[in-house]
Amino acid sequence: MQTPTPPARLFSWQYYTHQNYGDALLAEAVRYLFHSFGAGKYFRVADGADSRYPIGPRLVEKANTFDAGLIAGGGVIIPRNHDLSGWAFRSDVATARKLRRTIVFGIGFNLYRNHQGLAPVFKEHFEAVIENSPFVGMRNHGSIERLKEVVDKRFHDRIVFQPCPTTFLRHLVDGAGDPAAVPERGRRVTLQVTRSPAEKDDRVAQQVLEACRALRAAGYEIELASFFAKFDTPVVDHLRAHGFDDFTFVEMNTEGRDMLRGPRYFSQVPIVVSTRGHGAMVPFGAGSLVVPIDNSPKMVYFAREVGIQDLLIDVDDPDLGARIVANVERCHDEYDALQERARKERERLYGVSLENLARIYRSLTGETPAESECVPLGELEVWLSARLHAKTMQLEGRSRGDGARQELDRRVAREVERQVAGEVDARVAQEMERRVAQEPDRAAVARDWLRERREELFARGDDARAKQVRRALEVVTDPAAPATPAGRGARYLRRRLGREPRRDDDQQEHETR
Numbered sequence: 348m349q350t351p352t353p354p355a356r357l358f359s360w361q362y363y364t365h366q367n368y369g370d371a372l373l374a375e376a377v378r379y380l381f382h383s384f385g386a387g388k389y390f391r392v393a394d395g396a397d398s399r400y401p402i403g404p405r406l407v408e409k410a411n412t413f414d415a416g417l418i419a420g421g422g423v424i425i426p427r428n429h430d431l432s433g434w435a436f437r438s439d440v441a442t443a444r445k446l447r448r449t450i451v452f453g454i455g456f457n458l459y460r461n462h463q464g465l466a467p468v469f470k471e472h473f474e475a476v477i478e479n480s481p482f483v484g485m486r487n488h489g490s491i492e493r494l495k496e497v498v499d500k501r502f503h504d505r506i507v508f509q510p511c512p513t514t515f516l517r518h519l520v521d522g523a524g525d526p527a528a529v530p531e532r533g534r535r536v537t538l539q540v541t542r543s544p545a546e547k548d549d550r551v552a553q554q555v556l557e558a559c560r561a562l563r564a565a566g567y568e569i570e571l572a573s574f575f576a577k578f579d580t581p582v583v584d585h586l587r588a589h590g591f592d593d594f595t596f597v598e599m600n601t602e603g604r605d606m607l608r609g610p611r612y613f614s615q616v617p618i619v620v621s622t623r624g625h626g627a628m629v630p631f632g633a634g635s636l637v638v639p640i641d642n643s644p645k646m647v648y649f650a651r652e653v654g655i656q657d658l659l660i661d662v663d664d665p666d667l668g669a670r671i672v673a674n675v676e677r678c679h680d681e682y683d684a685l686q687e688r689a690r691k692e693r694e695r696l697y698g699v700s701l702e703n704l705a706r707i708y709r710s711l712t713g714e715t716p717a718e719s720e721c722v723p724l725g726e727l728e729v730w731l732s733a734r735l736h737a738k739t740m741q742l743e744g745r746s747r748g749d750g751a752r753q754e755l756d757r758r759v760a761r762e763v764e765r766q767v768a769g770e771v772d773a774r775v776a777q778e779m780e781r782r783v784a785q786e787p788d789r790a791a792v793a794r795d796w797l798r799e800r801r802e803e804l805f806a807r808g809d810d811a812r813a814k815q816v817r818r819a820l821e822v823v824t825d826p827a828a829p830a831t832p833a834g835r836g837a838r839y840l841r842r843r844l845g846r847e848p849r850r851d852d853d854q855q856e857h858e859t860r
Contacts, residue, residue, distance in 0.1 A: 354388060355711045357381065357412040357450070359395035360436070362421055368574040368609060369513075369601035369625025369661040370421060375606050376512040377452070378732055379519040383721040384704045392417070402438035405711050407445045414711055415481065416449035420511060422457025422624060422645055424473075424494070426465055429811040433469025436476070440468065443475040451476065451483045453509040455624070456490035457843040459643045470497050476503060481710035484509025484703060489648030509695040509703050513625060514632040514653070516610050521723045523607050524614040526697075527690070529634045532682045536562060536618045537597070538673050539626040540640070541578040542585075552585035555669035561593055562675060569594040570616070574626050576600065601625075606733040609633070618678045620671055622662065624649065632693065636678045636685050638671065653692045697721075749836060 361374045381390040393413065396406060410416045423435040429551045431439045458464070477483050477498075483506050485491045512519065517526040540555050559569055571586075571594055573579035583596055599609055612631035613619065621627040622640040628650055631637045639650045642662040650659040658678070678685055704827050705716050724732075797820040 351388070352712060352714060355414040356391055356707065357415055357417045358395040358400040358410040358745055359392045359417040359419065360410075361395050361419070362399060362423075363397050363434075365600060366575060366577075369623065369629060372516075372606060372609055372629060373420045373513055373625060374512065374802070375729075375732055376516055376519065377417070379516070379724055380512040380700065381417075381704070382728070382732075383519045383715050383719070383724050384701070385496065386717040387721040388706070388718065389708045389716050398423075398436050400437060402442060404442055404445060407438070407442055409449045410449075411445070414448070416446060417452060417706075418449060418476070419452040420454060420455065420486075422455035424454060424465070424469075424490070425459075425764070426462050429466040429468070429742040430470070432472040433466035434473065436472070438472075438584075439544055440472050440475055445479070447479055447663065448711070449480050450475055450573075451480055452703075453484055453486045453511050454490070455486045455491040455511075455645055455648070457624075457643075457645055458493075465497070470499075472687040474498055477505070480505075482509075482703065482707045483743040484505065486511045487645075487652040489644065489651060507703070508697060508699060510652070511625075511628055512700065513628045515693050515700070516629075516632045516699040517614075518721050519723060520607065521725055521772055522729070523610040524633060528614070529686045529690070530613075530615050532567045532615040532679070533568075533617055534660070534679065535568040535616060536620065537572050537613070537616045537630070537635075539572045539574060539579065539619065539621040539623055540582045541575070541622050541642070542581040542628075549585055551662060551667065552582045554592055554668035555582055556586050556589055559586060559594065561668070561672045563591075563593055565672075565676070567675070571595070572599060572626070573598040573611075574599050574623055578622075581808040587834075607729065617682065618675055620675065622646070631689065634686075634689075635680070636689060638668075638674045638678065640663075654688060659705075659763070687854075738803070771803050 361377070363369050363374055364370050378392050381392055381808055383629050384390060394409075396402070398418070418436065421435075426433070427435045428437050431437060432443065436443075473494075483502070485494060485506060487508060488508060491506055491508065494506060498506075515526070518525045533800075538555065538559070540551070542552060563569055571579075571583050573583070573596070576598070586592070586594070597612065605611070609629050610633040613630040613635045616633075616635050618632065618638065619627070619635040620638045620640065621630065621717075622642045624643075624645050627637045627646065629640050631653060633708040635783065636658075638658050638660065639646050639653060639655065640662050641647050641650075641659050641681075647656075647659065650656045658674050660667065660674060664670055701719050701721070708714065708716050797816055
């Protein structure tokens with residue numbers, strides 16, 4: 348009797364969170380997809396780590412002991428870690444070159460309108476990751492085109508289409524709804540509209556307010572859903588501040604809640620208006636008709652991918668509110684035809700994913716799966732997966748935090764030893780301070796400009812450059828400020844011990860962070 352081949356064991360690099368519902372559900376949806384394929388006979392996500400934290404050689408060695416690594420889902424090609432990787436994978440190039448058989452699965456090229464581009468290191472780092480990859484899949488063809496503009500041509504044929512599993516989640520788990528079912532047609536609409544710190548005025552929020560008033564007057568039941576409170580509640584607050592509170596607010600934060608709450612909720616909502624990537628993908632997968640608002644390229648990519656570009660609205664449209672109302676009314680009037688179009692797209696995305704999973708399994712084992720469908724996971728496995736998600740967050744935060752504190756202690760000790768040994772020339776710092784004191788007005792102008800630049804970069808999401816500007820501000824404010832991480836750690840320790848006072852500008856910076 349032939350012994351069955353055990354499932355391929357995967358080490359998953361994921362982003363574990365409770366704050367952003369789209370990211371939280373995505374991490375689970377990836378696991379649902381691999382585990383449900385062939386009733387669990389072919390893949391098992393056996394371990395993993397949160398890719399937000401530093402990834403060093405030792406962790407990569409651990410990942411390499413599995414049959415494959417898995418970087419899956421999310422708009423992770425975004426300006427992050429400028430000095431390490433250039434994207435949301437926190438390792439340097441040398442460490443990335445040690446990765447073996449790393450599957451890149453359903454990720455997105457996620458530059459926003461205000462991003463200036465990826466750091467030059469991205470090309471080298473990403474190519475190092477996919478050099479030995481058995482599969483490189485992007486979540487839409489727009490992302491494929493953008494990625495091919497960056498990486499070497501020898502990789503182009505290997506980059507294929509792999510949709511996000513949230514867009515066909517009902518095929519993967521019980522309890523999230525029948526894949527063929529759609530919400531009942533009716534005058535009910537949910538809006539999921541973000542406002543980032545980069546927005547300088549209330550124009551979008553005001554347009555949403557006008558749309559809500561018009562929709563309510565037309566008899567619509569209105570709900571506002573929040574996937575990420577930091578960016579979603581400002582619009583809700585604007586509506587209430589201007590006297591409109593005839594709506595239901597729905598919070599999707601997953602901490603202590605059902606991970607499948609989103610698909611279950613949207614399976615009852617006929618029409619959704621969204622500015623957020625997974626704020627569109629999750630409702631689409633649950634059966635809602637989606638009116639996407641183009642506030643970033645990823646919304647355009649998604650709309651094109653699932654054939655709803657005719658419903659796409661430019662966020663800069665001066666008649667944004669009226670366009671929202673018109674597209675919602677169109678969805679209501681043409682409900683059955685638009686739902687049939689969406690159903691065909693969901694089936695297509697699911698079919699592409701099944702083919703890709705079979706391809707990945709063949710590349711890892713040399714065998715062709717005998718079963719090429721997903722058998723929906725039961726309630727128990729879904730619950731256990733959610734518990735693992737929460738536990739991973741706790742363990743990652745605690746272990747990585749302890750490691751970071753230990754490393755800081757070591758750096759502080761080395762810096763103190765160097766200072767005692769006289770390697771820090773205090774006379775240089777005193778001379779810099781004397782020169783700044785001679786021209787206080789110029790120093791004040793420099794401080795004000797740097798503060799404005801720092802806040803602008805933080806608002807745009809460019810944390811790395813914002814921190815560089817913050818360090819420059821420290822030097823202008825305090826010429827004796829240390830220029831190295833170890834020096835800053837030593838100063839922080841001295842201040843905590845009461846051996847060095849905190850300056851007023853330092854206190855302001857501390858409160859800003």
